[in-house]
Amino acid sequence: xxxxxxxxxxxxxxxxxxxxxxxxxxxxxxxxxxxxxxxxxxxxxxxxxxxxxxxxxxxxxxxxxxxxxxxxxxxxxxxxxxxxxxxxxxxxxxxxxxxxxxxxxxxxxxxxxxxxxxxxxxxxxxxxxxxxxxxxxxxxxxxxxxxxxxxxxxxxxxxxxxxxxxxxxxxxxxxxxxxxxxxxxxxxxxxxxxxxxxxxxxxxxxxxxxxxxxxxxxxxxxxxxxxxxxxxxxxxxxxxxxxxxxxxxxxxxxxxxxxxxxxxxxxxxxxxxxxxxxxxxxxxxxxxxxxxxxxxxxxxxxxxxxxxxxxxxxxxxxxxxxxxxxxxxxxxxxxxxxxxxxxxxxxxxxxxxxxxxxxxxxxxxxxxxxxxxxxxxxxxxxxxxxxxxxxxxxxxxxxxxxxxxxxxxxxxxxxxxxxxxxxxxxxxxxxxxxxxxxxxxxxxxxxxxxxxxxxxxxxxxxxxxxxxxxxxxxxxxxxxxxxxxxxxxxxxxxxxxxxxxxxxxxxxxxxxxxxxxxxxxxxxxxxxxxxxxxxxxxxxxxxxxxxxxxxxxxxxxxxxxxxxxxxxxxxxxxxxxxxxxxxxxxxxxxxxxxxxxxxxxxxxxxxxxxxxxxxxxxxxxxxxxxxxxxxxxxxxxxxxxxxxxxxxxxxxxxxxxxxxxxxxxxx
Amino acid sequence: xxxxxxxxxxxxxxxxxxxxxxxxxxxxxxxxxxxxxxxxxxxxxxxxxxxxxxxxxxxxxxxxxxxxxxxxxxxxxxxxxxxxxxxxxxxxxxxxxxxxxxxxxxxxxxxxxxxxx
Numbered sequence: 001x002x003x004x005x006x007x008x009x010x011x012x013x014x015x016x017x018x019x020x021x022x023x024x025x026x027x028x029x030x031x032x033x034x035x036x037x038x039x040x041x042x043x044x045x046x047x048x049x050x051x052x053x054x055x056x057x058x059x060x061x062x063x064x065x066x067x068x069x070x071x072x073x074x075x076x077x078x079x080x081x082x083x084x085x086x087x088x089x090x091x092x093x094x095x096x097x098x099x100x101x102x103x104x105x106x107x108x109x110x111x112x113x114x115x116x117x118x119x120x121x122x123x124x125x126x127x128x129x130x131x132x133x134x135x136x137x138x139x140x141x142x143x144x145x146x147x148x149x150x151x152x153x154x155x156x157x158x159x160x161x162x163x164x165x166x167x168x169x170x171x172x173x174x175x176x177x178x179x180x181x182x183x184x185x186x187x188x189x190x191x192x193x194x195x196x197x198x199x200x201x202x203x204x205x206x207x208x209x210x211x212x213x214x215x216x217x218x219x220x221x222x223x224x225x226x227x228x229x230x231x232x233x234x235x236x237x238x239x240x241x242x243x244x245x246x247x248x249x250x251x252x253x254x255x256x257x258x259x260x261x262x263x264x265x266x267x268x269x270x271x272x273x274x275x276x277x278x279x280x281x282x283x284x285x286x287x288x289x290x291x292x293x294x295x296x297x298x299x300x301x302x303x304x305x306x307x308x309x310x311x312x313x314x315x316x317x318x319x320x321x322x323x324x325x326x327x328x329x330x331x332x333x334x335x336x337x338x339x340x341x342x343x344x345x346x347x348x349x350x351x352x353x354x355x356x357x358x359x360x361x362x363x364x365x366x367x368x369x370x371x372x373x374x375x376x377x378x379x380x381x382x383x384x385x386x387x388x389x390x391x392x393x394x395x396x397x398x399x400x401x402x403x404x405x406x407x408x409x410x411x412x413x414x415x416x417x418x419x420x421x422x423x424x425x426x427x428x429x430x431x432x433x434x435x436x437x438x439x440x441x442x443x444x445x446x447x448x449x450x451x452x453x454x455x456x457x458x459x460x461x462x463x464x465x466x467x468x469x470x471x472x473x474x475x476x477x478x479x480x481x482x483x484x485x486x487x488x489x490x491x492x493x494x495x496x497x498x499x500x501x502x503x504x505x506x507x508x509x510x511x512x513x514x515x516x517x518x519x520x521x522x523x524x525x526x527x528x529x530x531x532x533x534x535x536x537x538x539x540x541x542x543x544x545x546x547x548x549x550x551x552x553x554x555x556x557x558x559x560x561x562x563x564x565x566x567x568x569x570x571x572x573x574x575x576x577x578x579x580x581x582x583x584x585x586x587x588x589x590x591x592x593x594x595x596x597x598x599x600x601x602x603x604x605x606x607x608x609x610x611x612x613x614x615x616x617x618x619x620x621x622x623x624x625x626x627x628x629x630x631x632x633x634x635x636x637x638x639x640x641x642x643x644x645x646x647x648x649x650x651x652x653x654x655x656x657x658x659x660x661x662x663x664x665x666x667x
Numbered sequence: 668x669x670x671x672x673x674x675x676x677x678x679x680x681x682x683x684x685x686x687x688x689x690x691x692x693x694x695x696x697x698x699x700x701x702x703x704x705x706x707x708x709x710x711x712x713x714x715x716x717x718x719x720x721x722x723x724x725x726x727x728x729x730x731x732x733x734x735x736x737x738x739x740x741x742x743x744x745x746x747x748x749x750x751x752x753x754x755x756x757x758x759x760x761x762x763x764x765x766x767x768x769x770x771x772x773x774x775x776x777x778x779x780x781x782x783x784x
Contacts, residue, residue, distance in 0.1 A: 462746075466767055467679065467746050468676060473772075474678070474775075475685070478689070478772060482689070501770075
């Protein structure tokens, strides 16, 4: 409730009653403002608020229209009308138009007026408080509404926030997922093409980017370009040098020009990222560098996400490409080594301590893996005799040995592979040098030298013997002429003459036999050659019975007689040595078609099948070390083959073997 | 007719000497080249059997010493037939070459007689 009520407006002449200037109302004093006429009161209606308005003693119509005005101006002030005469119509009008609170008939007692005024003021107070309440409640309503409104806004904002962060999280998760997939994709790739392919696929979402181009250099003059041309992976190279940018950037025109020149097409805009080749550089000694170039026509606004995208992936790409580069370099490296070894003349193998082949070159064997060296190289089931491997493992130093594989002799150079100094070797490198030929040459040379020495010795002996033999024989011949025709002396002299003649023949044979090479071939009878040879085999034959059956007197062969002699000597000598117990040696010659056959047959144990296979191999010998070179039969074979013939052999029943020399008859 | 035999092998000298003496020739023997050369000078034989390989002067050396003064016929004998043959013997001034060992001494004597006649 306001502390002070607005004044009461009294319009009219209040002479019949005494009117105070203040009216007590609820322990307050309410001022009463008197205005004599409507004209006087009207302006106040607009200027001041009143708690109630009373019209008295005025003409009814005038009073009513004033009250209508008062109602419009101050609806909260109850209106009272005091009149002497009031008609029903006028009351009606007053109620309807001016909402008059009380009609009072004039004159009336003071008390009545005060009570009516009191009621009016009460009404005014009620109206006032109601209106205040209304105002209050509407204000509170408004406040509530505002509160509700802001609450809604807040909720909305929060919702938006949550939605936004949810989106952001999703985005982030998505990005992580994409990166993870990218990593997985990259890890599965082993070629530039595939790795660039993965990136290419990822880049498609930007629409306005070209295919990635990988450019690298490995310390040499060449720059390599890996790109997609017309959708196909292409590798090109260039000798033009240009500096690679060291940080990610939109490159300068200079670099772009290099690209344009190389690919022969315009490059408008590109983004270049340097790649770090950690592994490759470690391997190459820090000379490798690489960049990735992506063409793009992205606007500045689109460039941001693109750069984010690229920088997210750059490290991963670097690692993947580095790995592939290293793999390539390693495989080139190992390919080069492989080719180097394959290109070598000698077989080479790396074997482990159990003879298992780890690696080998082509010369060693086409198939070596999982096999032992003696299996793949020598086709044996046990280590080769003379293999230096055990010695290498024992000593830890390089060793050399000699092994025989079929008809070849190899010098094996064995080098230990020491991964850590001071440790035991885990592998051994074997280099196999074929020394068959040089060894054969050496032994042949030795043989020739031996023969040469024998020849010279024989020559000297022959000369020394020939002189006295000549005299002996000549003198015997002279004596034979001088002695009488009959008698013991003559027959004795005859025997001496025969013996000297035989001695001379033997010496001549020895001289022929020991002649060096380079003797001319001549036409000789095989029988004659054998007859000349047999005397020299007397000591070899002394234990055995000799059967000679020569049937080719009229057939001649074109040979070097002393070489044929050597072959016959060899075969007979071998046959005698084969018979440990006294046996029978048969030498027979016969002709068969256009050939002459010389058969030399013994009654020894025969030749086992294993030895038969190798009997003509050089250096193959069953004799004790130092007792034979193993060259006799192989040389015999090559001599007879030189004459256009062949040597065959077979075992004979019940025991023994037979060598047959076949020679073409001279037509 | 005087025939000189120069050879270091006694049996060769003796057999030739006997065969020739039996035929009625006058024969002298020298055991080496030096002795042979002296006899060739002092005795003046018509025919000389000359061995190639001898200690001291060899056959060819003896031939060289005699040179163009020599009027005797020379038969060069060698057991080492590889080095010498008829052709080389003729070049050195000999008249005949006989390889040793000879199969038949009488064939050699016959050749000598043919040379002298």
